[in-house]
Amino acid sequence: MSLLNVQNLTKKYKNKTAVHNVSFSFQSGKCIALIGPNGAGKTTILRTLAGLLKPSSGTIQFEDEGANHDIRQYIGYLPQFPVFHSWMTGREFLIHSGELAHLSKEESKQRTEELLIKIGLSDEAGNERISRYSGGMKQRLGIAQAIIHKPKLLILDEPVSSLDPIGRRQVLLLMEELKNEMSILFSTHILTDADEVSDELLLLHNGEIVESGSMDALRQKYQTAQIEVGFENDLEKYAEKINALPEVDTIQVERNILHVNATDISLTRQKILEVASDENWPLTTFHINRASLEDMFMRVVNN
Numbered sequence: 001m002s003l004l005n006v007q008n009l010t011k012k013y014k015n016k017t018a019v020h021n022v023s024f025s026f027q028s029g030k031c032i033a034l035i036g037p038n039g040a041g042k043t044t045i046l047r048t049l050a051g052l053l054k055p056s057s058g059t060i061q062f063e064d065e066g067a068n069h070d071i072r073q074y075i076g077y078l079p080q081f082p083v084f085h086s087w088m089t090g091r092e093f094l095i096h097s098g099e100l101a102h103l104s105k106e107e108s109k110q111r112t113e114e115l116l117i118k119i120g121l122s123d124e125a126g127n128e129r130i131s132r133y134s135g136g137m138k139q140r141l142g143i144a145q146a147i148i149h150k151p152k153l154l155i156l157d158e159p160v161s162s163l164d165p166i167g168r169r170q171v172l173l174l175m176e177e178l179k180n181e182m183s184i185l186f187s188t189h190i191l192t193d194a195d196e197v198s199d200e201l202l203l204l205h206n207g208e209i210v211e212s213g214s215m216d217a218l219r220q221k222y223q224t225a226q227i228e229v230g231f232e233n234d235l236e237k238y239a240e241k242i243n244a245l246p247e248v249d250t251i252q253v254e255r256n257i258l259h260v261n262a263t264d265i266s267l268t269r270q271k272i273l274e275v276a277s278d279e280n281w282p283l284t285t286f287h288i289n290r291a292s293l294e295d296m297f298m299r300v301v302n303n
């Protein structure tokens, strides 16, 4: 069975439907990115999974959930805007969080020391007040607090969106490391972050999942690419020859470059290069121009 099964989850706030009929399952050991623009419903889904919001309808089922449906032991959650007791030191904050998660004082102290090392906070930094921490340090401390009780599933709401490039890199590296120990579900509106750490994506638009799968599979499905072939002269002659290839859909001519559109870019590239080599064409450029991840997302939501 999957670690988590979500069936037809709907969440309404008065007359606003923020999440509509969302279904997905989550295998153990995966890192899944919930991706979508502002207002797509990401926070609502994550807060519902974390047990902080009640679904309007639908079901959320965890593996081994037990009769009392207490899912808190399985889940670690870091909200989009975590609140820290800034007057505490990082070390005090983690010990306190461990006790709130029902660890004994001793267990909590031991786990705190382990986690300070894991999140890259030195002994000295652990003894500093949180008010003096950088954004990246606070975010890593937030993650440590979320995993203090060794949950099976870590839920992170926009964990890197507000960070500078250094903080962002540190948190992404930490997530990469944590992937070996637990499943991770995180939200982001930045496709490159999702691409970097996740195994699979759930693309959310207006409260609905509009696409899902691995980044490679989605690229394969939505990728548009163009082959750009440049010649010094006789462009019309070569345009005619390329256009005659059965693999080619259309061609646009722009100055001394031909823009070749085709469904199967790899095969078309191979065919053009074969003819070019056989006939010794005087190529000046040969370039595959791939659509960006953002272009891909726009194609998915506009489908």
Ligand SMILES: Nc1ncnc2c1ncn2[C@@H]1O[C@H](COP(=O)(O)OP(=O)(O)OP(=O)(O)O)[C@@H](O)[C@H]1O
Binding pocket: 013, 016, 017, 018, 036, 037, 038, 039, 040, 041, 042, 043, 044, 045, 189
């Ligand atoms: N408490 C609330 N009451 C009414 N509407 C809400 C409430 N919380 C969220 N919404 C609305 O529900 C929709 C989804 O919001 P949600 O915060 O889940 O989206 P999001 O994808 O996390 O966006 P962001 O990236 O901006 O945080 C939005 O239209 C939002 O305005």
